[in-house]
Amino acid sequence: xxxxxxxxxxxxxxxxxxxxxxxxxxxxxxxxxxxxxxxxxxxxxxxxxxxxxxxxxxxxxxxxxxxxxxxxxxxxxxxxxxxxxxxxxxxxxxxxxxxxxxxxxxxxxxxxxxxxxxxxxxxxxxxxxxxxxxxxxxxxxxxxxxxxxxxxxxxxxxxxxxxxxxxxxxxxxxxxxxxxxxxxxxxxxxxxxxxxxxxxxxxxxxxxxxxxxxxxxxxxxxxxxxxxxxxxxxxxxxxxxxxxxxxxxxxxxxxxxxxxxxxxxx
Amino acid sequence: xxxxxxxxxxxxxxxxxxxxxxxxxxxxxxxxxxxxxxxxxxxxxxxxxxxxxxxxxxxxxxxxxxxxxxxxxxxxxxxxxxxxxxxxxxxxxxxxxxxxxxxxxxxxxxxxxxxxxxxxxxxxxxxxxxxxxxxxxxxxxxxxxxxxxxxxxxxxxxxxxxxxxxxxxxxxxxxxxxxxxxxxxxxxxxxxxxxxxxxxxxxxxxxxxxxxxxxxxxxxxxxxx
Numbered sequence: 001x002x003x004x005x006x007x008x009x010x011x012x013x014x015x016x017x018x019x020x021x022x023x024x025x026x027x028x029x030x031x032x033x034x035x036x037x038x039x040x041x042x043x044x045x046x047x048x049x050x051x052x053x054x055x056x057x058x059x060x061x062x063x064x065x066x067x068x069x070x071x072x073x074x075x076x077x078x079x080x081x082x083x084x085x086x087x088x089x090x091x092x093x094x095x096x097x098x099x100x101x102x103x104x105x106x107x108x109x110x111x112x113x114x115x116x117x118x119x120x121x122x123x124x125x126x127x128x129x130x131x132x133x134x135x136x137x138x139x140x141x142x143x144x145x146x147x148x149x150x151x152x153x154x155x156x157x158x159x160x161x162x163x164x165x166x167x168x169x170x171x172x173x174x175x176x177x178x179x180x181x182x183x184x185x186x187x188x189x190x191x192x193x194x195x196x197x198x199x200x201x202x203x204x205x206x207x208x209x210x211x212x213x214x215x216x217x218x219x220x221x222x223x224x225x226x227x228x229x230x231x232x233x234x235x236x237x238x239x240x241x242x243x244x245x246x247x248x249x250x251x252x253x254x255x256x257x258x259x260x261x262x263x264x265x266x
Numbered sequence: 267x268x269x270x271x272x273x274x275x276x277x278x279x280x281x282x283x284x285x286x287x288x289x290x291x292x293x294x295x296x297x298x299x300x301x302x303x304x305x306x307x308x309x310x311x312x313x314x315x316x317x318x319x320x321x322x323x324x325x326x327x328x329x330x331x332x333x334x335x336x337x338x339x340x341x342x343x344x345x346x347x348x349x350x351x352x353x354x355x356x357x358x359x360x361x362x363x364x365x366x367x368x369x370x371x372x373x374x375x376x377x378x379x380x381x382x383x384x385x386x387x388x389x390x391x392x393x394x395x396x397x398x399x400x401x402x403x404x405x406x407x408x409x410x411x412x413x414x415x416x417x418x419x420x421x422x423x424x425x426x427x428x429x430x431x432x433x434x435x436x437x438x439x440x441x442x443x444x445x446x447x448x449x450x451x452x453x454x455x456x457x458x459x460x461x462x463x464x465x466x467x468x469x470x471x472x473x474x475x476x477x478x479x480x481x482x483x484x485x486x487x488x489x490x491x
Contacts, residue, residue, distance in 0.1 A: 164357025167322060168420070169347030169374035254324050255342045 004214045016041070058126045067124040071133055075103055078141040085145045089152035091260040093249040097242060102144060105238030106136050113230035135206070135227060136234040139191060143235040144242050147187025151246055154179040157266040163257060172255050176247040183246075187239035191232055198228065275299070275333070277424060277456040278319055283328035288314050289480040291328070297473065298333070299454040301447055305464045306477035312460040313354075315477065316426045319458065320349040347374045351426040356413035358404070363388075363412060364397035370416040379419050391415045391445060407438040414442065418449060425450065427459040436466070443470050 019041045026033050058066055079099045083090060110133055114120045120128045155162060155176065165175035198204060199221075206227060210220035252258050277298035283291040289311045296302050296319075304312045317323040318330065321342040330337045337345055350370075359369050367384055371377065379387075384397070391411040395404070404412060410430060417425060427446065431439035447470045450457040461467045464474070476483040 160353075160355065161357055161359065163322070164353065164359075165373050167320065167346060167351040167353065168370045168417075169343060169350060169422075171343050174373050254321055256322060256324065 004212075055126070055130070058130065062122070062125065064122075064124045067126050067129050070126075070130055074133060074137050075106065078102060078137045082141055082145050082148070086149045086152070089149060089156065089264060091249075091258075091264065093258075093260070094148065094152070094246060097245045097249055098144060098148060101238050101241035101245060102137075102140060105241055106133070106140050106234050108237055109230050109234030110136050112233065113226065117226045117230070131206070132227060132230065136231055139231045140234045140238040142190060143187045143239045146190070147183045147239040147242050148246055150186040151179055151183035151243055152264075153266065154182055155247075155250055156261065156264050159257065159262065159265055166255065166257070172248065172251040176250065180243045180247050183243045184239055187243065188235055191235045195228055195232060198224075204228075276331070277333060279329075279331040280318075281329045283318065283325045283330065285311075285314060285318065285323065285325040285480075287480070289318070289325065291315070291480075291482055294475070294482055294485070296456070296458060296475075298456045300472040301450060301457045301470060302459070302473040302475060303464070303467050303471040304458065304460045304475045304477055305462075306483070308462075310477045311480040312477050313428050314480075316351060316428055316458065316460055319424075319426055320346045320351050322346075322351065347376075347420075348422055349424040349426060350374075350417050350420055350422040352413055352417055352428065352430060354429045354432050356409045358401045358409055358412070361401060362397060363393070363395050363399045363401050363404070366401040366412055367397075367416050367419060370420045374420055376420060383419065387415045387418055390449075391418070392441060407434050410434060410438075410442065414446060421453075422455075424456040424458065427457070429460050429462055431466075432462060439466060443467060 019037065023034055023037060026037060058070065079102050082098050082102070083095065110129075113132055113136070114123045114129065118128065123129070158179070162175045162179075166172070204224055204227075207220045207224040210223065211217055250258060250261050275298040276295045278294075278296040280291055280294040280296075282293075283289055304315060306312055314323060318325055321337055332340065332345065332349070359366055361369075364384065367387070368378060371379060388395070388397075391414055393408060393411045393415060395408070401409070401412060414430065425446070430446070431442050434442065443466070446457065446459075449455070459467070459471075472487065474484075474486040474488070476485075
């Protein structure tokens, strides 16, 4: 890690000149986004500074319960973010499916990453656990949002097809099969695209950060591959669970479409 | 297990059926191997009655027996494989005419019919199309015939048809009535059909059930065509 250049606060502040330029441009063009840009810049700065202090504190402590509390907060935040994103197509029975899929999918992938691939010792070491958990949860959150939204909108816009299939004697599983398939593909598509372009179209943030911090590129790449496999696994498990468990919530125990779903007909 | 249907055996016996403020039926019997027409003003509960027979809708209270067995005790999916319902607007699944004909058997986990059976049913319903035609390109009448052919290929014990001729011209309507009643009579099937066209269907039914405001106003038996 020798030779890393420390950024002076004064020079870091000069970086904000780029934002000022952007604000001038937006003003001249009358795009009316000055407030959003200012807020986003301030939030980004404040959130990162705060995270820096929290991580400094957490890394110095290495306590299992601190790591687990942070993990729980991240999971809760991700689940509520998903609820917020898809509130139009959300009915109560889906909430539990989303939360369960998120927790199981990310925990399994994270455990595999920590215990099998990187073999972190102790496993709760926050400097490994927290950044990796953040990436795994963040990507799973996107996958779940897309998957459940596509499942719900697909079913609600083609209720006639699903009812027609049930009337012919299809099981709920068969009746919902095309929608589940479509939702699963949509949910995992971003991570597939991400892996396809990795290293050529863009260099991922974590790897760039490690290289800037002085880690040898080949070592940084090994970590990046491991992380991508962890993320890919987590997204696949969470999207699989949310679509496979999710479609069942569209039916009642008489194998009929639930009234809440009919009320949300598109 | 399929119960052998004979004439005069009740296929369905309903007692004290209530559903919201839509249906209020004290008692109703629908005979097996017979053609029953349900008529009445729109909004009177005809479609709901049909949906209750194959448990697409569950009544708030009451009892329904299907060949003597309570439908509450039956797996709804298995019941629907024996009591197949066709809606007013035929559902066309994506794909070709062939795929649409076979999907009923596939969804109900029945054996795939032989190609000869498929072509025979096509000619029976008067659907003069190639099997690889895109089903989405068919006209309204052709779609209705396709949906009917799909159900016939499944060969269920009971067919529930909800105004199958509502959007069709008179000529196609007569063809559909002829086709479906002849099919049911020759195979001793039970047919329950909601129709807006009592006059048009006069020559076909054995039993006429009048529904008004969710109640059975009267049941008339007669010899069919």
